[in-house]
Amino acid sequence: MTNPFYENIMVRHDMQTLAFYNVENLFDLKSNKYTNDREFISSSVKNWTPKRYENKLRKLGFCMANIGRRETGKHPALIGLAEVENKTVLNDLLESKHLNKFNYNYVHYDSMDERGIDVALLYDEDVFQVTHSEIFTISLLDKDGDPDYTRDILLVSGVLENTPIHVIVNHWSSRREGAQETEVKRMASSYKVQEIISRLKLEHEQLNIIVMGDFNDDPHNTSIKQMVDHSALYNPFETLRSFNRGTVKHKRQWFLFDQIMLSSNFLKHSIDQFEFFKANIFDEDFLKLFKGPFKGAPFRTYVGQKYKGGYSDHFPVYLILKK
Numbered sequence: 045m046t047n048p049f050y051e052n053i054m055v056r057h058d059m060q061t062l063a064f065y066n067v068e069n070l071f072d073l074k075s076n077k078y079t080n081d082r083e084f085i086s087s088s089v090k091n092w093t094p095k096r097y098e099n100k101l102r103k104l105g106f107c108m109a110n111i112g113r114r115e116t117g118k119h120p121a122l123i124g125l126a127e128v129e130n131k132t133v134l135n136d137l138l139e140s141k142h143l144n145k146f147n148y149n150y151v152h153y154d155s156m157d158e159r160g161i162d163v164a165l166l167y168d169e170d171v172f173q174v175t176h177s178e179i180f181t182i183s184l185l186d187k188d189g190d191p192d193y194t195r196d197i198l199l200v201s202g203v204l205e206n207t208p209i210h211v212i213v214n215h216w217s218s219r220r221e222g223a224q225e226t227e228v229k230r231m232a233s234s235y236k237v238q239e240i241i242s243r244l245k246l247e248h249e250q251l252n253i254i255v256m257g258d259f260n261d262d263p264h265n266t267s268i269k270q271m272v273d274h275s276a277l278y279n280p281f282e283t284l285r286s287f288n289r290g291t292v293k294h295k296r297q298w299f300l301f302d303q304i305m306l307s308s309n310f311l312k313h314s315i316d317q318f319e320f321f322k323a324n325i326f327d328e329d330f331l332k333l334f335k336g337p338f339k340g341a342p343f344r345t346y347v348g349q350k351y352k353g354g355y356s357d358h359f360p361v362y363l364i365l366k367k
Contacts, residue, residue, distance in 0.1 A: 050110060053117040058367045059321065060171065060204060061112030061120040064256040064304055065360035066215070066292075067104055068345060069161070070125075072132045073097055076160055089349050096353070098140075100345055101133075103355050105142035108166075111326045111362050119146055120362065121204060123166040124256045126195070126215035130154065134164055151200050153179045156193035163213045163257070165200045175208075176201040180240060182233050184217070194229070197236055204365075207252060207318045210244055212237060214257025216267070227267070230260060234267040241275040252318075253277070253307040258358065260301050268303070277305040280323035280363065291325055291359045293341040300325075302361045310365070318365035326360040 071084035073094060084092040109119045128134055134150050137143060151174060152164040167174065179196040186192040198213040214237065217229035237255060244251055255277060261267045263282040272279050281303040290298030302325075310320045333343050333354075343354030 050113040050117075053113065055117035056115070056366075059116040060122075060318065060365050061116055061118075061362050062122045062211075062254060062256070062304065062365065063108070063111045063120045063326070063360055063362040064124040064126075064213075064258075064302055065104075065108065065111075066126040066258040066302060066356060066358040068127055068356035068358060070100065070104070070127055070133045070137070071129045071160075072136070074132075076129075090346060090351070096345075096351065097136075099353060100355075101137055101140040102142065105137060105140040107326070107331060107355055107360065109142045109146070110328075111360055112364055115322070115364055119168070120166075121168050121171045122211060122254075124211065124213040125164045125166065126213075126258045127161045128152070128164050129160055129162070134166075138166070151177045151198065153177075153196060153198065155179070155196040156181070157195050158193050161195065161215075163195055163198050163215050165198060165211060165213050167200075167202070172202050172204050174200060174202040180236055182229075182236055184229050184232060192229070194233075197233065197240065199240055204318065206316060209252040209254060211254045211256065212240060214255070214259060216257065216259045216261070218260050226260075230265075230267040231270075233259075234271045237271055238274050250309050251307060252310060254304065255306070256304040256361075258302050262300050263303060272305060276308050278308055278311060278320070279303060279305045280320070281305075281361065284323070284325060288340075289325065289327070291327075291361060292357060293338070302358055304361055304363045306363070316367060318367055321364040321366035323361070323363040326362055331355055331359060 075085050083090050086093050111120050138148050147169045148166050149169050150164050150166050155162045177200045181196050184192040194217050195215040200211045216233040285300035290300045291302040292299050333341050342357050344357045
């Protein structure tokens with residue numbers, strides 16, 4: 045795969061890209077008896093083969109390597125991920141064709157999610173050093189009153205060049221059973237993020253905080269608005285959703301479920317410290333269906349049981365920090 049989009053772009057040493065990408069069912073080839081991953085093995089109806097797995101890794105790697113490159117001339121410093129199964133897929137991803145030349149490492153913990161999918165954070169060790177990481181579990185109940193396990197929230201603290209930052213990576217409960225019926229689950233995650241930020245601010249009120257993820261809610265929904273207001277965050281994605289643009293498309297309607305928010309001190313100019321420059325959806329044409337009734341929607345790996353060979357059902361999002 046060639047890269048004609050970003051040739052001859054000057055590298056901006058005063059900028060760094062932070063990205064988030066729901067990679068849609070990045071499973072390895074082995075069945076795990078503790079999780080519901082059996083649709084992603086070679087003997088399943090989906091016929092998840094080594095060739096298909098390697099194709100997805102290569103395509104995801106190409107996409108990730110180019111997020112923010114148009115503006116910065118380089119790959120992202122940090123990439124939050126959703127829907128990764130385990131360390132095996134993360135190692136394979138970092139060893140894939142378009143990422144193996146970079147000095148990426150990752151932070152990942154296995155969660156209790158019933159499908160075995162987790163969040164993770166990729167980071168370029170040349171510009172980011174991890175100082176602390178931990179996970180936070182969301183206590184949920186299903187309609188029968190039994191525990192309903194979902195993805196943990198990941199906190200990674202570190203130093204981006206000379207700027208200390210705290211990154212909170214999320215993948216909130218889906219709307220599969222209905223937006224209103226499942227809202228209480230996303231509100232629980234919203235409250236948990238607020239708790240994490242409040243705890244961080246006990247140590248120091250003026251912190252550099254990044255909140256990223258697939259929230260399964262739009263910027264105007266209560267779970268997001270309440271979190272932004274309570275924690276004094278700035279959400280640049282509030283102005284990006286439109287009738288014909290978003291990060292995921294369902295029943296011909298666009299949603300902006302994937303977002304990156306940041307603490308207000310990123311909006312203040314400070315010598316030798318990063319400040320917010322811009323945010324955007326990474327919806328380049330190579331990530332889209334190019335024909336048919338769903339033209340322009342994300343080019344997926346599968347639609348139902350049918351293999352399509354694409355990337356994901358989500359577009360990535362990113363923001364750029366500038367000194």
